[in-house]
Amino acid sequence: MRSILATGCNRGLGLGLIRRLVKEINPPKTIVATCRDIAKAKELGEIAQIHKNVHILELDVQNVDKFSHFSKEVERIVGDNGLNVLFNNAGYSPKSTRINFVKADQLTLTFAVNVAAPILLTKVMLPLLKKASASKSSSPLGSERAAIVNMSSVLGSITLNKDGGLYAYRCSKAALNMATKSMSIDLKNDGILVTAIHPGWVKTDMGGSNAPLTVDESITGILKVLRGLSEEHNGRLVQWDGQYLAW
Ligand SMILES: NC(=O)c1ccc[n+]([C@@H]2O[C@H](COP(=O)([O-])OP(=O)(O)OC[C@H]3O[C@@H](n4cnc5c(N)ncnc54)[C@H](OP(=O)(O)O)[C@@H]3O)[C@@H](O)[C@H]2O)c1
Known part of the structure; x- marks a missing residue:
């Protein structure tokens, strides 16, 4: 992986990803980390x-x-090398869960951040992803060539929904899963792999303190998945530990 761009890197899993990437034996030559306000992204700033x-x-x-x-x-x-990996990580989850508490503005905001943004960001990044892919045209599909990782959630799985509720979040991640599948079909001929990842239930502001996984545990698994991406992962929902999940 020569370059990676990840969104939402000032806290949570995004920050954990950058924290771990810089410590790798062969770190990416270029890591682009985004946040909404650089002045407030203290730890990210220290890493940079x-x-x-x-x-x-x-x-x-x-x-x-x-x-x-x-x-x-x-x-x-x-530069001329293009972008190897686009990691659409930034995400939003409103607190309300059950049908009686659903609000229009929550649905709109959640869909804007979790669905519209990853699709539209992917669209503008395509020329750079295609450039990276073309420069490694003899390589198999994977993160060494070009890949898009959409941070999804098991909560977006229709098959695995046993508890109901979470309308905005579940529906947004289900829609992101569909976008992942379509992208995996549309971009395969360009040599760009597209996968959705469930990071596990992780101790972050979103996951809360009862979550069983630490950011570091989840990111360790995610990086292993990222490094090992191959054609079989294209258009699939993969968990942090490499297990496939049903859509
Ligand atoms: N934690 C879990 O258990 C879990 C489980 C399944 C999936 N996920 C997914 O993993 C991803 C990261 O979640 P997390 O647990 O790290 O959550 P988090 O701690 O709440 O962090 C969310 C990140 O997304 C950013 N973000 C939110 N709205 C944004 C916007 N409009 N523009 C740019 N950045 C924005 C936040 O930036 P600000 O600081 O500026 O708000 C923050 O960096 C999300 O896609 C989430 O759905 C998490």
């Missing part, structure tokens, strides 16, 4: 101070009008 391969860019994924300009900034950083 030490590791010169980390570039921080501000991005609120709801500001889709700025995506085109953002892609130019990424292009300036990754």
Whole structure:
């Protein structure tokens, strides 16, 4: 993996991903980490101070009008090599769960962040992903060539929904799963692999303190999955430990 761009890297799993990537024996040459407010992203800023391969860019994924300009900034950083991995990590989950508490603005916001943003960001990043893929055209599908990872959730699985509720979040991740499947079909001929990952139930602001997994445990598994991505993962929902989940 020569380069990776991940969204939502100021806390939670996104920050954990960057924290671990810089410690790898062969870290990516270029890591682009986004956050909404650089001034508030203290730990991310400290990592970038030490590791010169980390570039921080501000991005609120709801500001889709700025995506085109953002892609130019990424292009300036990754240069002629293009972008190997786009990791759509930023996500939002409203607190209310049951049908009586669903609100229109929650549904709209959750779909904007969890569905519209990853689709539209993927769209503007395609030229850079295609460039990376073309430069490794003899390599098999995988993160060494070009890949899109959409951070999904088991809560978006229709088959595995036994508890109901969580309308905005579940529906948004189910829609993201569908986008993942369509992208995996549309982009296969460009040599770009697309997969959805469930990180497990993880101790973050979103996952809460009762979650069984630490950020580090989840990210360790996710990075193993990322490094081992192959054609069989294309258009699938994969868990942090490599297990496939039903859509
Ligand atoms: N934790 C779990 O158990 C779990 C389980 C399944 C799936 N996931 C998924 O994993 C991903 C990361 O979740 P997490 O647990 O790390 O959650 P988190 O601690 O709540 O962090 C969410 C991240 O997304 C960013 N974000 C939210 N809205 C944004 C926007 N409009 N523009 C840009 N960034 C935005 C946040 O930035 P700000 O700090 O600026 O808000 C933050 O960096 C999400 O997609 C989530 O759905 C998590």
